[in-house]
Amino acid sequence: MLEFSLDQDKRRCQLSTEELNRETSDSMAIQTFGLSRSFGPVVAVGDLNLDIPRGELFALLGPNGSGKSTTINMLCCLLKPTRGTARIMGFDINRQPNSVKALTGVSPQETTLSEHLSPLENLELIASLSNVSRTRARQWSAGLVEIMGLGDRARDQVRKFSGGMKRRLSIAMALISDPAIVFLDEPTLGLDPQARRALWEYIASFKGDKTILLTTHYMEEADFLADRIGIIDAGKIAALGTSLDLKTQAVDTHTMVINAWNLTIRALDSIRVKFENVKINGGCISITGRQLDFKETVDYIHSTGAVIRSAYFKEPSLEEAYLKITGKELRG
């Protein structure tokens, strides 16, 4: 056992010069330095180097089993890294776990609540464990249940709650200690679209005040909420940037969608010859190319005798960017 832990320490010390040279910055809420975790031969997270500035909402986007939860678990000191480390508001996760825990609030992937307690009791318990005084805990709990829309059920046992209510309470529990950093591990997993939408609004409402690290495998969630997105796959960051960055970086082709009438077979044939990648569905023509010129394309189609009703460039979706980056189908 001792040998094993020495070995771990040694590996922790074997950080690359580049990793070591990265200075701890005061403006950074979360910094990881070659953060890695293996389970036996399986590398869940490998050499993660991330800088998340204070006040940012950062989304880790990736399929199931990509290392999102492992990363969060290491950052909130539930799991020891096998190599590397991270600093949370300057505190080292390996050496100062209690300081880290005092600054963070976590909403785990499973909606873990004390089922026979009421929302208020759940909140007050976590507040007490997070060193919040009893009076403040009571005040904040009462405030949070109202904000989260649980006011009328504040004294009912939570086991009778719906999935959406439980998720909202789970997020409230991550916020109850007024932490500087909030980890939300798949906050909307398994919720219906309405409940998900409502939860996004809640998360968006405290965006900016706190640094939020959110994991998800829902593209639209990352797109809607995140300031920056890290696409994680097989334990590595495959791409990093704003939603727009990722879309423009990853997708170098453009798609034009033209709705037209009076498309003759000859017209369609000539369009297929003129452009490389053409999809025709009724009166809807999708043309994908690297250097499409809007006017030129419209003019050409017009010249075939077709009457154009509408034409626009389709914005690439985050999903397209994701598929392009990871080169595989989503598993999530």
Place this chain on the structure above:
Amino acid sequence: MKFLSLTLRNFKETCRDPLALGFLIAFPLLFMLLFGAALGGSSSPSYAVGIVDEDNTQVSSQFVNEVLVQIPLLDIAVFESEAEALDDLKQGNIRSALVIPAGFGDEVTKSWQRLDPNIILNITYDESDLTVSSQIISALNSAIRNYAQVQIPVTINTSHINVEIEVSQIDFIAPGIIIFGLLIMVPTSARIMVRDKETGFMSRMLTTPTYPWEFISGYSVSLLVIAVVQIVIFILLGVAFGMNIVGNIWLAFLIFLLTAICSIGIGMVVASLSKSENQAEPLCWLIAMPLAVLSGVWFSREIMPEYIQVLGDIFPYANAVSAARVVIIRGADFSAVSGPVLFLSCWAAGAFILGIALFRRRMRG
């Protein structure tokens, strides 16, 4: 005080969960009720006991004819010689043979005169049924104590037993059943923590700056409250079924409480080692069931081979059962059970230290 918040939470969580509470209270209660009904009922047993009066004084014959014949438990048969009585014992006609040795009358008279007596009764008993034999011995001891008006234990074949006259099987079996009820706290204690691990609530609590001892004490104190309730119910039920507590009830309570703390401690160790209920459950029963047998909960340990007895001695429960029995049946005082009390305390402390250490190790995977 975080551990108080945790205690309160665990207590509420258990009390509001009918299944958990049911298992904690109802399961051992059911055993108690079953055994109480089976053993403590109104039909008081009566056992044949052979008497050989070698003293042949007025004192000894008064003891036999006026005291012993009054005891409902005993069905007295007088024999001329020890050999005859032993013969009948071998035949199974009597359960025990009591020889009142010469000099008995003098010693009892001494006792009446407040002089230091050395009263000896020789009993040969049927080894095949120790529960019955021990009741007979207890009844005889109690009878002689009352008769001779001695406060000190009387020598009975080197055994010192002192039971109320209205002895019933429940006197002997009840302390064992109570200890068994407290032994069942091993799985129930473990379950409460493991359930939090399984649901992930433990992980959530572990993301707060809370120390392992606070978690362990949070679980344990809430369980201890339940244990106190259990013990009170058990003692009341025992009394309702006819158990007589000869010794100090608080001393008996202390022994039960220490036993409960040991069980909770062992439960915490198992829970710290296990990741899920599926892991914890078999492990608990693997610990609890052999311990119940080894500890003489159901039947007297004297009938077991010596190495099994030694094995039982290593664990807290055998000590707890015998200590509880000497207090409840014989009225032993603190000094007589200080050894087992210390042993139980050490066990409890050891289990908690190990539990906290294991919890700390497992805290970060």
